[in-house]
Amino acid sequence: MKTSWYKEPWAWFVFILPATAVVAGIATYFIANHNPDPLVVGDYYKKGKAINLEVSKVKLAQKLGMRFALKLVNNELVIKPTGIDKVFPVLNLNFYHPTLAERDFYLALTADGNGYFRHTFDEPVKGKWRLTITPFENHWKIQNTITLPQSEFIDIIPNVREAN
Incomplete structure (x- = not known):
């Protein structure tokens, strides 16, 4: 008997890894753009x-x-x-x-x-x-x-x- 994909723990494990990377990337983007380093010299x-x-x-x-x-x-x-x-x-x-x-x-x-x-x-x-x-x-x-x-x-x- 076949089970649905969402009932398989390995399927969730495979989906959570890329989703975590996307969330971490978005968080890093917001941190980098909203808290710039004031010690960097432009000219x-x-x-x-x-x-x-x-x-x-x-x-x-x-x-x-x-x-x-x-x-x-x-x-x-x-x-x-x-x-x-x-x-x-x-x-x-x-x-x-x-x-x-x-x-x-x-x-x-x-x-x-x-x-x-x-x-x-x-x-x-x-x-x-x-x-x-x-x-x-x-x-x-x-x-x-x-x-x-x-x-x-x-x-x-x-x-x-x-x-x-």
Whole structure:
């Protein structure tokens, strides 16, 4: 006696495998198109030229002897110049999160009476960050990868390898 095809378990097994592949393909398509990778650069040539310009800014910072020390304790950020005896009207600080672009932030700090640059955060800042320090004129640049918070001062020095 013959049984109907839909009563055979092997028939369902054969149909479910391709159906699963189709559903997974559709899901992958929607994930790829609705959550694009923000780290991909569209115009890589212009980006490469900009990297060369950034490297020259880091080399200028090295030549000028620019150095800073950074500390973050109890949500208070303190940055003090340690390289040259020069007064900076404004320091631009960019904090870049390694994976989440929406967590990036920017600070423009002026010096206090001691020549230190200070900022108090409303919420704790923790984890690994790529820090960029530039002057108001933006002619030199220091970029380092740091981990926050820091209870002791850490050196922030120009490093060409960090600029890439």
